[in-house]
Amino acid sequence: MMGDATSSVNSSRSTSPDAHIANDSWYCGSVFDIGGSLLKDTMREELNKKFLLTKSNGSKQRTIPASILHDEHGLRMWAEINRMPDYYQTRDEIALLEQNSKDLARHLKGAYTLIDLGCGDVRKVQPLLDTLDAMQVPVQYFALDLSKAVLVDCMRKLRPRYRHVQCFGLWGTFDDCLKWAKNVHSPKCYMSLGSMFGNDHFKEAVGRLKAWTDIMRPQDLMLLGLDGTQDRDAIWRSYHDEQGLFHNFIRNGMVHSNAVLGHEWFKPQDWDISGEFQDFPLMHRFVIQARRDVRCEPLGLSFRRGYKIVCYEGFKYEPAMMQKQFAAAGLKNLKQWKSPSGRIYQYLACRASLAAETLQ
Ligand SMILES: C[S@@+](CC[C@H](N)C(=O)[O-])C[C@H]1O[C@@H](n2cnc3c(N)ncnc32)[C@H](O)[C@@H]1O
Secondary structure: OOOOHHHOEEEOOOOOHHHHHHOOOOOOOOEEEOOHHHHHHHHHHHHHHHEEEEEEOOEEEEEOOHHHHOOHHHHHHHHHHOOOOOOHHHHHHHHHHHHHHHHHHHOOOOOOEEEEEOOOOOOOOHHHHHHHHHOOOOEEEEEEEOOHHHHHHHHHHHHHHOOOEEEEEEEOOHHHHHHHHOOOOOOEEEEEOOOOOOOOOHHHHHHHHHHHHOOOOOOOEEEEEEEOOOOHHHHHHHHOOOOOHHHHHHHHHHHHHHHHHOOOOOOHHHEEEEEEEEOOOOEEEEEEEEOOOEEEHHHOEEEOOOOEEEEEEEEOOOHHHHHHHHHHHOEEEEEEEEOOOOOEEEEEEEEHHHHHHHHO
């Protein structure tokens, strides 16, 4: 279906993305399948591995991977959640991008490829793309996420908006994108907006960042947006809205795990959803607690009444802690900005060893 780029999905597992860009048959608004069509298998593997016993504060804790929460329905719910009056994270980071995008755009002159890792509904990135387009900075913008249908909608929204910014979708996981990005030779700016990379227990956060650091070349950059607020009331209100939208989002993710596992082990009436804080560092997470004994046959797991599964851990790291993460992951923080509200930070980083080599 040439000409109606947004309605098609292209399989690009074996070809170089640079070739797509150069090749006339790949057109603005295309969505490339870089592993998305295998998502069910990937998610099942992740659930096997990650439904998981992680170590938290010295104790073992089962968690649900974030990818399970973001099926198409979850992503549509997320688009509603991020518009709620108390959900300051999206509103504040948009305000931050409106404020800093001219400054940021100056770092992106030089035919950059922007890779938006977990683009969501692409609402947040628009102030940056608008600025780049107005400044006539030619960039290729690749939006990565887990739902093909949502990516197609995003491309339909973005494509007519820009003349100098070429927009594409990438359907797949972060791991798929790591493999894909290795073959992109133009300078890249990896973007993790909305507290994703860097938002984990310290060791795990550093490990995930390091995987990207390892593939970064001299001109490559990473833009990270992270919530650093320590205001517990604001945090609580943002996750526990009166309508219960956020709780429904978590519940939907658990129901999605039934589809991934091919077995209805999760019945909403058997579980309570609540939230809790941990300190040092401040973190909020959702707790899904069994109301009765529950068996998850496909994974061979039994949960006694009262058992707690956690998910959606939101660490609120302040800049000093992020500097420690960057140092441990081999990144050098080039610049940082704070949202007008003072709650959200963005950091622009490059690979530390390469920064040192460039300076010599
Ligand atoms: C908190 S939302 C942030 C969305 C957007 N960046 C923003 O700031 O508004 C997290 C996004 O990451 C995506 N995501 C989560 N796990 C992922 C994975 N393993 N691979 C690719 N995308 C993932 C979700 O689908 C979702 O769109």
